[in-house]
Amino acid sequence: MQLTLDEISILCVYSAMVVYAIAFIAFSIDLARRSAAATAATDAAARVEAKEAVGVGASGGPSSAVAAKPAASLRQAQDGAVAYGRSPSLRVGVAMTVLAWILHLSATVLRGLAAGRVPWANMYEFALTGTLIITTVFLVVLVVSKQDLRFLGTFITGLVLVLLGVAALNFYVSPIPLPPALQSVWLVIHVFVASASVGLFALGFALSVVQLMQARRESIAATAKAAKLTFLATLPDSVTLENLAYRINIIGFIMWTFTLMAGSIWAEKAWGRYWGWDTKEVWTFIIWVVYAGYIHARATRGWRGSRSAWLAIIGFSTVLFNFTVVNLFFKGLHAYSGL
Amino acid sequence: MSPQSDPGAPSRPADHIDSTEPEAGDASIAQPKLGFVGWLRFGWRQLTSMRTALLLLLLLAIAAVPGSLVPQRSSDPNGVTQYFDKNPELAPILDGFQMFDVYTSAWFSAIYLLLFVSLIGCIIPRTKHHFEALRARPPRTPVRLSRLAGHTERALPEGETAAAAIDSAAKQLRQSGYRVERYELRGEPSVSAERGYLRETGNLVFHTALVGVLVAVGFGGGFGFSGQRVIVEGQTFVNTLAAYDSFNPGRFFTDTRLTPYGLTLENLDAVYETRNQDAIGQPIDFTAHVTVQGQGGDPEDRTVKVNEPLYTHGTDVYLLGNGYAPTITVKNADGEVVFTDAVPFLPQDANLTSIGVVKVTDGMPEQLGMLGFFYPTQHELTSGAYTSSYPDLILPVLTLNVYAGDLGIDEGTPTSVYTLDPSTMEQLNGGKTGVDSIELKPGQTAELPNGLGTVTFEDVTPGAAPAVDVDDDADAAASESRNYSQSVSRFASFDIHHDPTQMWVLAFAALILGGLLVSLFVPRRRMWVKAVSKPDGSVVLEYAALARGDDPGLEDAVTGFADKHAGPADADETADAPEKSST
Numbered sequence: 001m002q003l004t005l006d007e008i009s010i011l012c013v014y015s016a017m018v019v020y021a022i023a024f025i026a027f028s029i030d031l032a033r034r035s036a037a038a039t040a041a042t043d044a045a046a047r048v049e050a051k052e053a054v055g056v057g058a059s060g061g062p063s064s065a066v067a068a069k070p071a072a073s074l075r076q077a078q079d080g081a082v083a084y085g086r087s088p089s090l091r092v093g094v095a096m097t098v099l100a101w102i103l104h105l106s107a108t109v110l111r112g113l114a115a116g117r118v119p120w121a122n123m124y125e126f127a128l129t130g131t132l133i134i135t136t137v138f139l140v141v142l143v144v145s146k147q148d149l150r151f152l153g154t155f156i157t158g159l160v161l162v163l164l165g166v167a168a169l170n171f172y173v174s175p176i177p178l179p180p181a182l183q184s185v186w187l188v189i190h191v192f193v194a195s196a197s198v199g200l201f202a203l204g205f206a207l208s209v210v211q212l213m214q215a216r217r218e219s220i221a222a223t224a225k226a227a228k229l230t231f232l233a234t235l236p237d238s239v240t241l242e243n244l245a246y247r248i249n250i251i252g253f254i255m256w257t258f259t260l261m262a263g264s265i266w267a268e269k270a271w272g273r274y275w276g277w278d279t280k281e282v283w284t285f286i287i288w289v290v291y292a293g294y295i296h297a298r299a300t301r302g303w304r305g306s307r308s309a310w311l312a313i314i315g316f317s318t319v320l321f322n323f324t325v326v327n328l329f330f331k332g333l334h335a336y337s338g339l
Numbered sequence: 340m341s342p343q344s345d346p347g348a349p350s351r352p353a354d355h356i357d358s359t360e361p362e363a364g365d366a367s368i369a370q371p372k373l374g375f376v377g378w379l380r381f382g383w384r385q386l387t388s389m390r391t392a393l394l395l396l397l398l399l400a401i402a403a404v405p406g407s408l409v410p411q412r413s414s415d416p417n418g419v420t421q422y423f424d425k426n427p428e429l430a431p432i433l434d435g436f437q438m439f440d441v442y443t444s445a446w447f448s449a450i451y452l453l454l455f456v457s458l459i460g461c462i463i464p465r466t467k468h469h470f471e472a473l474r475a476r477p478p479r480t481p482v483r484l485s486r487l488a489g490h491t492e493r494a495l496p497e498g499e500t501a502a503a504a505i506d507s508a509a510k511q512l513r514q515s516g517y518r519v520e521r522y523e524l525r526g527e528p529s530v531s532a533e534r535g536y537l538r539e540t541g542n543l544v545f546h547t548a549l550v551g552v553l554v555a556v557g558f559g560g561g562f563g564f565s566g567q568r569v570i571v572e573g574q575t576f577v578n579t580l581a582a583y584d585s586f587n588p589g590r591f592f593t594d595t596r597l598t599p600y601g602l603t604l605e606n607l608d609a610v611y612e613t614r615n616q617d618a619i620g621q622p623i624d625f626t627a628h629v630t631v632q633g634q635g636g637d638p639e640d641r642t643v644k645v646n647e648p649l650y651t652h653g654t655d656v657y658l659l660g661n662g663y664a665p666t667i668t669v670k671n672a673d674g675e676v677v678f679t680d681a682v683p684f685l686p687q688d689a690n691l692t693s694i695g696v697v698k699v700t701d702g703m704p705e706q707l708g709m710l711g712f713f714y715p716t717q718h719e720l721t722s723g724a725y726t727s728s729y730p731d732l733i734l735p736v737l738t739l740n741v742y743a744g745d746l747g748i749d750e751g752t753p754t755s756v757y758t759l760d761p762s763t764m765e766q767l768n769g770g771k772t773g774v775d776s777i778e779l780k781p782g783q784t785a786e787l788p789n790g791l792g793t794v795t796f797e798d799v800t801p802g803a804a805p806a807v808d809v810d811d812d813a814d815a816a817a818s819e820s821r822n823y824s825q826s827v828s829r830f831a832s833f834d835i836h837h838d839p840t841q842m843w844v845l846a847f848a849a850l851i852l853g854g855l856l857v858s859l860f861v862p863r864r865r866m867w868v869k870a871v872s873k874p875d876g877s878v879v880l881e882y883a884a885l886a887r888g889d890d891p892g893l894e895d896a897v898t899g900f901a902d903k904h905a906g907p908a909d910a911d912e913t914a915d916a917p918e919k920s921s922t
Contacts, residue, residue: 104372123508131411150362173617174617175617176615176617176618176621177612177615177618177621179622179623179625180622180623180624180625180644180645180646181645181646183624183646184646184721184895185644186646197517243889243891247889247891250859253855254852254855254856254859257852257855261851262846264848265845266427266646268841269646269647269648270645270646271659272565272648272655272657272659272834272836273565273836274841274844275556276413276414276416277411277413277441277442278414279407282403282404282406282407283407285403285773286400286403286404288398288405289396289397289400290397290400292396293393293396293397293400296389296392296393296396297393298356299355299356299357299389300354300355300356300389300390300393301354301355301356301358301389302354303388303390303393304356311397318400326407330406330417331418332408332414333414
């Protein structure tokens with residue numbers, strides 16, 4: 001039987017989904033093991049606590065004697081953080097994510113070849129490319145970041161798996177040529193940059209969620225000694241998470257600004273006006289304003305920390321809303337879902 | 340977190356995270372009674388605070404939402420009409436809240452105008468302050484550097500004096516873009532350096548350019564215009580006010596701004612997908628071939644495509660729609676031509692089933708209206724109704740229902756050329772009349788009901804045979820295999836715009852993006868190098884820095900500079916450097 005390029009692409013999509021699922025399970029096992037490690041550490045810590053508490057309490061700050069110790073143990077003394085060593089399931093998770101990414105990339109490239117154009121011209125293809133970019137951004141950040149962010153794998157692989165599944169089952173359309181309105185170099189630029197910023201916003205969102213959970217755990221740990229230790233104890237502290245989320249979100253914001261501008265330039269060519277409050281334009285604007293608010297909030301006294309994290313979460317919710325509800329149910333000029 | 344107040348700090352609203360924290364109780368205790376000016380000042384301080392700006396931003400986002408839920412007059416006027424029909428009770432209430440004009444409504448405007456006032460109130464003092472900071476010397480070196488970020492020590496290199504080491508540090512710092520100033524305190528020489536003024540510059544450019552966009556958009560809307568015109572192949576449009584089908588001028592528009600040039604639609608090429616089974620009939624390309632002729636100029640051949648508008652004579656011409664314009668000729672019972680024209684039919688679906696209206700005002704006993712359906716590729720449904728199965732001309736068929744009576748156009752009230760009001764007319768065929776609709780292929784002629792005359796669907800194929808009667812059987816067989824591809828004229832619907840400030844908006848947009856990049860990624864930081872005399876008489880070099888705003892690379896920068904200046908630290912000295920998280 002001779003398979004068409006698009007059929008091979010679909011096979012790759014489903015294979016990628018299977019591998020993503022394995023990666024998701026591996027990452028989840030890792031999170032479970034982190035909880036176990038955290039509990040074990042508390043038990044161990046309880047035994048030495050009596051001795052340790054005296055030493056730390058007396059020094060009152062990072063004197064050179066305490067600073068010479070590993071930072072993790074210092075943090076543990078302060079807020080119950082736990083050092084977490086190597087984890088085989090974490091490495092399996094990352095390896096499976098890379099494998100899934102390769103399959104996913106092949107699926108997307110083949111889809112582009114089958115259609116004879118860039119593979120992001122309808123809802124199915126947006127989802128295919130958008131999720132590919134989410135995984136790509138995740139893997140790039142893993143390489144670039146000084147922090148170990150592999151713990152985000154559960155969220156990233158889970159999100160990608162769900163979106164890919166919905167796309168493959170509900171949004172699939174066979175490859176068809178571009179209508180005249182989409183025949184523009186701006187399709188390549190505008191949509192690609194938009195998808196890339198969605199990838200960054202997704203990662204920023206995940207970090208903000210973990211930041212909020214971590215902040216809550218920290219505030220409990222600060223008041224009560226017997227705070228329940230979860231996998232969070234093995235993750236970076238909330239300030240570190242917030243700074244990471246901020247850095248990723250501002251890159252996303254700049255790309256989103258560019259998306260908005262490139263879209264306007266294209267709209268001028270295709271529709272005869274650069275801005276007309278079309279539903280998609282409205283939501284692009286709303287997303288921009290929400291993230292602008294997030295950046296402002298972070299510079300406003302009393303808003304840095306959890307409050308600004310909530311804005312990042314609202315921001316990503318509007319992104320998802322824009323991608324799903326606005327595409328499918330709102331009337332407007334961006335009627336390219338192909339459904 | 341908040342740095343000490345000094346002249347180099349950017350002037351920010353009091354609640355900016357980089358501003359000095361107010362002392363506890365400061366606001367409530369020593370506050371004198373506010374006079375009128377005091378209240379104004381208080382109000383202004385509130386309006387220009389970060390918190391208000393943030394609130395207004397979030398309000399703006401929320402206020403923009405209804406415009407995507409309810410159709411807007413600006414982008415979807417037909418949708419608004421339909422909404423009124425479907426929700427006759429709710430619609431007027433929503434209209435009262437300007438829900439159909441959200442983006443020009445009083446409340447939406449109030450939010451963004453307040454936001455921009457707040458923004459301007461923030462930009463002006465900050466710009467003034469930034470100019471001063473640009474001229475100011477980097478601040479005095481702090482007495483103790485050990486508390487600051489990235490603090491590290493290096494031994495004074497062999498055979499070098501403290502003063503020489505500080506000199507070389509100053510030189511190297513200047514080379515890497517720092518502004519430097521030498522200080523000496525209690526015999527300990529030091530250099531204070533600051534860089535990244537561009538960060539604040541970028542921030543100010545970004546915010547100023549936002550105001551620029553708003554102003555440019557406002558002016559463009561006021562002095563520009565947009566108009567629509569349908570042109571059938573072979574017709575010429577002259578850019579004058581009367582020639583537009585519809586025209587929306589800006590508030591300050593005068594028609595002397597129209598340059599009268601001629602635009603002739605020579606032909607419109609439409610290409611549809613024929614091979615891909617999943618996309619048969621999907622449009623692949625529309626190209627309008629036009630001739631442009633200015634006053635006293637030579638005619639120029641140009642093209643207009645969907646993503647390639649035509650820029651000519653200060654206007655932008657966009658191809659936004661197209662369809663068929665069957666050429667219809669009506670003769671009265673005496674055989675005189677009472678109507679002949681290419682009538683644009685409005686497409687109703689992807690396969691271009693189209694509806695059009697013919698209005699015969701004179702030359703008949705009564706005024707005559709004809710409601711026509713045009714099918715470029717006729718296909719009969721099982722119900723007997725017709726539809727079009729392909730958008731190109733494979734088997735074109737025109738059906739006409741004839742109405743006689745009063746067209747309602749004599750009272751002077753404007754009526755659309757695309758609709759027929761049958762309320763004052765009598766239907767003569769089609770529908771429930773019991774008389775069949777007239778059905779014509781290109782080149783055929785049929786009798787009108789009641790012996791009123793004839794109607795012909797002209798075949799405009801170059802060199803086409805003269806029209807034949809619809810009942811001519813010999814022709815019927817031939818029509819099956821005929822090539823109709825040129826038999827019906829097409830029309831193009833053009834949008835013609837003039838926006839004098841479009842380039843300004845683009846320029847400001849570029850500044851926004853540039854300003855944003857600079858303001859978010861250029862680190863603003865201070866760095867100090869100090870030669871410190873130890874109690875034992877030895878001299879060590881201390882390095883430390885202070886971030887002004889988000890600066891993830893700060894500590895690396897200090898270490899990097901110290902390594903470059905005094906060589907890498909010894910192994911046991913690195914242990915003293917602040918621990919970097921390494922989980």
